[in-house]
Amino acid sequence: xxxxxxxxxxxxxxxxxxxxxxxxxxxxxxxxxxxxxxxxxxxxxxxxxxxxxxxxxxxxxxxxxxxxxxxxxxxxxxxxxxxxxxxxxxxxxxxxxxxxxxxxxxxxxxxxxxxxxxxxxxxxxxxxxxxxxxxxxxxxxxxxxxxxxxxxxxxxxxxxxxxxxxxxxxxxxxxxxxxxxxxxxxxxxxxxxxxxxxxxxxxxxxxxxxxxxxxxxxxxxxxxxxxxxxxxxxxxxxxxxxxxxxxxxxxxxxxxxxxxxxxxxxxxxxxxxxxxxxxxxxxxxxxxxxxxxxxxxxxxxxxxxxxxxxxxxxxxxxxxxxxxxxxxxxxxxxxxxxxxxxxxxxxxxxxxxxxxxxxxxxxxxxxxxxxxxxxxxxxxxxxxxxxxxxxxxxxxxx
Amino acid sequence: xxxxxxxxxxxxxxxxxxxxxxxxxxxxxxxxxxxxxxxxxxxxxxxxxxxxxxxxxxxxxxxxxxxxxxxxxxxxxxxxxxxxxxxxxxxxxxxxxxxxxxxxxxxxxxxxxxxxxxxxxxxxxxxxxxxxxxxxxxxxxxxxxxxxxxxxxxxxxxxxxxxxxxxxxxxxxxxxxxxxxxxxxxxxxxxxxxxxxxxxxxxxxxxxxxxxxxxxxxxxxxxxxxxxxxxx
Numbered sequence: 001x002x003x004x005x006x007x008x009x010x011x012x013x014x015x016x017x018x019x020x021x022x023x024x025x026x027x028x029x030x031x032x033x034x035x036x037x038x039x040x041x042x043x044x045x046x047x048x049x050x051x052x053x054x055x056x057x058x059x060x061x062x063x064x065x066x067x068x069x070x071x072x073x074x075x076x077x078x079x080x081x082x083x084x085x086x087x088x089x090x091x092x093x094x095x096x097x098x099x100x101x102x103x104x105x106x107x108x109x110x111x112x113x114x115x116x117x118x119x120x121x122x123x124x125x126x127x128x129x130x131x132x133x134x135x136x137x138x139x140x141x142x143x144x145x146x147x148x149x150x151x152x153x154x155x156x157x158x159x160x161x162x163x164x165x166x167x168x169x170x171x172x173x174x175x176x177x178x179x180x181x182x183x184x185x186x187x188x189x190x191x192x193x194x195x196x197x198x199x200x201x202x203x204x205x206x207x208x209x210x211x212x213x214x215x216x217x218x219x220x221x222x223x224x225x226x227x228x229x230x231x232x233x234x235x236x237x238x239x240x241x242x243x244x245x246x247x248x249x250x251x252x253x254x255x256x257x258x259x260x261x262x263x264x265x266x267x268x269x270x271x272x273x274x275x276x277x278x279x280x281x282x283x284x285x286x287x288x289x290x291x292x293x294x295x296x297x298x299x300x301x302x303x304x305x306x307x308x309x310x311x312x313x314x315x316x317x318x319x320x321x322x323x324x325x326x327x328x329x330x331x332x333x334x335x336x337x338x339x340x341x342x343x344x345x346x347x348x349x350x351x352x353x354x355x356x357x358x359x360x361x362x363x364x365x366x367x368x369x370x371x372x373x374x375x376x377x378x379x380x381x382x383x384x385x386x387x388x389x390x391x392x393x394x395x396x397x398x
Numbered sequence: 399x400x401x402x403x404x405x406x407x408x409x410x411x412x413x414x415x416x417x418x419x420x421x422x423x424x425x426x427x428x429x430x431x432x433x434x435x436x437x438x439x440x441x442x443x444x445x446x447x448x449x450x451x452x453x454x455x456x457x458x459x460x461x462x463x464x465x466x467x468x469x470x471x472x473x474x475x476x477x478x479x480x481x482x483x484x485x486x487x488x489x490x491x492x493x494x495x496x497x498x499x500x501x502x503x504x505x506x507x508x509x510x511x512x513x514x515x516x517x518x519x520x521x522x523x524x525x526x527x528x529x530x531x532x533x534x535x536x537x538x539x540x541x542x543x544x545x546x547x548x549x550x551x552x553x554x555x556x557x558x559x560x561x562x563x564x565x566x567x568x569x570x571x572x573x574x575x576x577x578x579x580x581x582x583x584x585x586x587x588x589x590x591x592x593x594x595x596x597x598x599x600x601x602x603x604x605x606x607x608x609x610x611x612x613x614x615x616x617x618x619x620x621x622x623x624x625x626x627x628x629x630x
Contacts, residue, residue, distance in 0.1 A: 030503070032503050068497070070503065072455075075455040075456050078500075082500065100500050109453045128498070131495070131498050133494065134491050134498075164453065221483070350490060
C-alpha cells in the first residue's frame with residue numbers, strides 16, 4: 001500500500017514539463033528518449049488472482065515500467081532498444097528485461113525489414129499489450145492476452161519482413177508482417193512460476209517460432225480485418241531434485257504447436273469495437289515417458305466510447321475454454337474462464353491516466369495444466385467457481 | 399424596456415451573423431507549408447497522410463520530409479480530421495504505438511501557427527500546416543492533389559492538361575487554381591481562373607472542362623488546384 005501511495009504522489013507531483021520526451025543529438029542525429037510507468041491495485045472477492053494475494057485487503061504488487069532510446073539514422077534506417085519490467089505478485093519480481101532492440105530498414109512503404117529482438121505481431125494487441133497507456137482497459141481480455149504468461153509470445157530474436165500495399169481507393173490497404181526467430185520464456189514468468197510451484201526446477205523454454213500477420217484496412221471507413229498465424233517448436237528443460245538421489249534432468253519437446261488468430265476492429269467517431277478469436281494447439285511430451293495435448297480457444301468482444309474529452313468508458317466479454325484431452329501430470333479435463341468487464345479511464349492530461357475496472361469471472365481455467373491467472377499454490381484452500389475483481393491503475397508516459 | 403428589446407434584437411442579429419462564420423471557422427481551412435528544400439509544389443492527399451503517419455520520409459521526387467504538428471487548436475483538429483482521418487486522441491495513441499514498439503519517432507510538436515511556420519522555414523524537409531492568415535515568409539505553400547472531390551461529388555473522369563512544351567522547356571511551372579461549377583449530371587459547367595500562370599490556366603481550363611463528376615441532386619461549386627511540374 002505504501003508503494004501505491006508513493007506512485008500516486010509521483011503522478012500528482014510530476015509536472016507536465018517533466019513528462020515530455022527528451023531529445024539529444026549523437027553524430028548530428030536526434031536521439032529520442034521515452035518511458036512509462038504504472039502502478040495497479042487489485043482486490044478480489046474469493047480466489048487469489050494473478051499470483052497476488054488479492055482476496056483479503058487486496059494487493060498493490062502490480063508495477064510496470066519501461067524506457068527506450070531510438071535514433072533515425074537515415075530516411076530508411078532506424079535503431080532503438082527498450083527495457084521493460086513488470087512485477088505482478090510472484091511474476092517478474094523486479095528483474096528488468098530487454099523488451100526489444102533492433103534495427104529497421106525500410107526501402108519503400110511496401111517493403112522493410114527488422115532484425116534483432118522484435119515484438120511479435122499477432123492479432124490486434126500482442127505487440128502492444130504491455131503498453132497500458134494505449135488501452136482503455138487496465139487488463140486486456142485474458143482469454144487472448146493473459147498477463148501472467150505474456151513473456152511466452154511477446155517477442156522473438158530474429159527478424160520481420162513488413163510493408164503496406166495500397167490497393168486503390170476502392171479496395172483499401174493491405175499490411176503484412178512475416179517473421180521468424182527464437183523465442184525464450186522468462187525465468188520469472190507464469191510458466192516458470194507454475195513449474196516451480198509443482199516442486200520442479202525450471203531451466204529454460206524456447207525454440208523456433210515463425211508466422212505471419214495480414215491485415216486489411218478496408219475501404220469501409222474505420223473497419224480493419226486481419227488474420228495471424230504462428231508456428232512454434234519449443235523445448236522445455238527442467239529437472240527434479242530428490243534428496244539423497246540427486247538431480248534428474250528432463251526435456252520435453254513440443255511437436256509443431258500453432259496458433260491461429262482472426263480479428264476485426266471498427267472505429268466510428270468516438271466508438272471503438274474490437275473482436276478477436278484465437279485457437280492454440282500444443283502437443284508436447286517426452287518420447288516414451290509422458291505426453292500431453294492442449295487445445296485452448298478464446299474470443300472476446302470489446303467496446304469503448306469517449307464520453308468526454310478526457311474520459312472513456314468500455315466493456316468487454318472475454319471467453320476462454322481449454323480442453324486437455326491427454327494429460328501428463330494433470331489428469332485429462334476441461335476448464336473455462338468467462339469474464340464480464342466494465343471499465344473507465346480518465347486522462348488527467350496527455351501523459352497521466354487513471355483506470356478503474358470491475359471483473360466478474362465465472363471459472364478459473366485449468367490451473368494444473370497451463371497458467372491462466374489462477375494458481376493452486378496461491379489458493380491452498382481450493383478454488384471457488386466465481387471471482388469478482390476490482391482493478392485500479394494509474395500510470396504515466398513521456 | 400425599449401432599450402432592452404433593442405439590445406435583445408441586436409444580440410439575436412449578431413448571433414445569426416456569427417453562426418455561419420463560426421461554422422466556417424470550424425471547418426478549418428488549412429494551408430500546408432514546406433521548407434523550400436522540398437522540391438515539389440504539390441502533394442497528393444494520400445502522400446501527405448503517409449508523411450504525417452510516418453509511413454514515408456521522402457516524397458516521390460526524392461525530397462526528404464519530416465512532419466511538424468501543433469499541440470492543439472482548431473487548425474490542428476481540422477487538419478488531422480480532414481487529411482489523416484483521426485481525432486487528436488487517436489493520433490496520440492498512434493504515435494505512442496510507433497514510439498514504444500520502436501517503429502517510429504514522436505514528431506516535433508509546437509504551440510502555435512507562427513511557431514510551425516518558423517520551424518518549417520529553418521528546418522530542411524519540414525512540412526506543416528497553418529491557418530491561411532499565418533505569415534508564410536520563408537516557406538512554400540503546397541497544393542494538395544486528390545482533393546478535387548468536394549465531399550458530395552466524386553471525380554469519375556480526370557483528363558490531364560497539356561503542358562505547353564515551350565513553358566516546360568523553360569522550366570515554367572507551378573499550380574493553377576480554378577473555381578468550377580458542376581452540373582447535376584456531373585459535367586463541368588463553367589470555370590473561373592483564380593490564380594496561376596495565364597497560359598497554364600488556359601491549358602488547365604481546357605482539361606478540366608472535360609472532367610466528369612458523379613451525378614448529384616443540384617449544381618455545386620468547388621475550388622481545385624491543377625499542378626504543372628516541369629521536371630516530369
